[in-house]
Each structure stands twice: as C-alpha cells, then as structure tokens.
Amino acid sequence: MSVVIDKFSGFCWGVVRTVQIAEESLAENANVYVLGHIIHNPMEIQRLEKKGLKTISIDDFESIAHIGAKVLVRAHGEPPETYRKAFSLGIEIIDATCPVVTKLQERVRKFYDQGYQVIVFGKKDHAEVLGVRGVCNDECIVVKSSEEAMRYVDLTKKSVLFSQTTMDRPTFLQIRDTLKSQIAELIVDSMENIAVEFHAKDTICGQVSGRESQLQKFAEQNDVIIFVAGRASSNGKVLYDVCKNVNPRTYFIEDTNELVDEWFREASTVGITGATSTPQWHMNHVQQIIQTTYMVKGT
Numbered sequence: 001m002s003v004v005i006d007k008f009s010g011f012c013w014g015v016v017r018t019v020q021i022a023e024e025s026l027a028e029n030a031n032v033y034v035l036g037h038i039i040h041n042p043m044e045i046q047r048l049e050k051k052g053l054k055t056i057s058i059d060d061f062e063s064i065a066h067i068g069a070k071v072l073v074r075a076h077g078e079p080p081e082t083y084r085k086a087f088s089l090g091i092e093i094i095d096a097t098c099p100v101v102t103k104l105q106e107r108v109r110k111f112y113d114q115g116y117q118v119i120v121f122g123k124k125d126h127a128e129v130l131g132v133r134g135v136c137n138d139e140c141i142v143v144k145s146s147e148e149a150m151r152y153v154d155l156t157k158k159s160v161l162f163s164q165t166t167m168d169r170p171t172f173l174q175i176r177d178t179l180k181s182q183i184a185e186l187i188v189d190s191m192e193n194i195a196v197e198f199h200a201k202d203t204i205c206g207q208v209s210g211r212e213s214q215l216q217k218f219a220e221q222n223d224v225i226i227f228v229a230g231r232a233s234s235n236g237k238v239l240y241d242v243c244k245n246v247n248p249r250t251y252f253i254e255d256t257n258e259l260v261d262e263w264f265r266e267a268s269t270v271g272i273t274g275a276t277s278t279p280q281w282h283m284n285h286v287q288q289i290i291q292t293t294y295m296v297k298g299t
C-alpha cells in the first residue's frame, strides 16, 4: 500500500506568512496575543501556544493594556474599530492580515466612499467579512445566493459586487449574472431614463479557486483519501466535500486517533490531503502513522 501526500496541500502563502510573523514576534516578546484563533487548526494552535501565543478577544484589551502586550491581527483581518481601540489603550498591533484581504478592504472602502451600494458575496459573521463590513460602516449587503441578492439589493442604485476571498466562483458568477440581467430589465421596463451602474469584482483568492480541480484529480487517483483539517475550518468542509463527491472512500480526521482499520481494507493507494489551514508537519505525521500502523493491515 502506498501512502502519498497531496503536493498541492498545506498552508496557503497568506497563512504561512501569518504563522511566520507570529513566530518571529514570539521570539522577541513573551507578551504576544492573537485576536481569535490564529488559524482553524487545533494542532497548529497548540504548537504556537506552547511557544507562548495566547488567544484573546477584543473584550480582553483593557486587561492586557498595562503589560506592554502586542496583539497580532490574523490573516482574516479586522475592522478599523479594532485598530482604534488598540491605539486608544496603547496596545501595539502586529498586523498579519493577508495582503489579499487588505487589498479587498481597500477596494471596498474606495467604492463605499464614492457612494456605491456595496454587495458582498460571503458569510455574514465570518471574521474576514466582519472586517470588510467595518470598512464601510456596516452599510454593505452580505448575500450567500442570487435569491438573497434579489431580495436585498436595491437595483436602482449604482452598485458593486465583491466576494469574500474563500467563496466559490460559480455562485459568485451566478449572483453577478442575475443582478446584471435584472438591472437590464429594469432599465428596459422603466418609463424613466434610468442608467444604473453595476460593477462585479472577482476577489476570490487564487490559492483557493485553483484547489478544487487539483483535489478532484487527487481524489480520483487514490483508493482512499484521508482528509486532515480542523472541524472549525469552513474551507476544510468545502474541500472535504469536493473529495467525497469524487471518492466515497474519503474520511475526515482532525488527528490520528480517529483513523479506523476498516478504511484501509484492500486499498493499494492512500492519499493524504487537507485544508489551506492544515500544516504540512501534521500531514507528515498522519502519513507516518498510517505507514507504521495500518500498512501491515492493508493489502
């Protein structure tokens, strides 16, 4: 039985950068805190906590303000209010926001300042979307589908559509096309001379959008797929489903104690993969455990 790791798996570069910044900061200062879990992976959180990283929420700012604490902003970014509060309390921010997310925030701010109705395809309470909502004073419309867009968007206003960086492109395009066609109809049907401006900005991250087709191939090429990720990772859920749809012998684990003998019966190839928040070292560990414990029991 061969056990291989998907060569396209492991951290995306935005997460690699965030973890690097955290480790460098911890090497210099013992009082490093992170706002919310640094990534959606309990194993990596534990590893960094052992080095001294402490996870807090914004409500803890007052209690750490007097000890010279530094607070790391993770890859998802934060709303401007977080920076204002830290500044007022004298807390130093270490900004590890992914540059792709920073760029999205800047573009949203630019359109909002010019009076556009901002529409965001995303999950309302996802950390990245909370940051985006913050840059436009929470005056944007967050939608998950074209039905929601039709319900909430005012078609008579000049508008711009963005996407949370980790959403799926087919749904983004569907929302764009629905809004475009409805605006066109409105213009034709209207007795008045309406000219509605509408822009669609595809801000889905390339690190995520290319991943699905690579994963489908990988899942087809192996008898069994072990998908390693934190259960809180939304990207992990999406990518696990991609594998499961192609290969029914796909199993989700957070750690090696969840592996089951039965899964490897009569398998000649096992593929290990994971979410953009699954560390490479953890997949190596899973590979090693399967090779030493389960290969003997396979074919």
Ligand code: SF4
Residues within 6 Å of the ligand: 012, 013, 014, 015, 075, 098, 099, 100, 101, 165, 166, 205, 206, 207, 208, 276
């Ligand atoms: S998935 Fe893309 S946007 Fe998100 S952290 Fe990674 S590189 Fe940045």
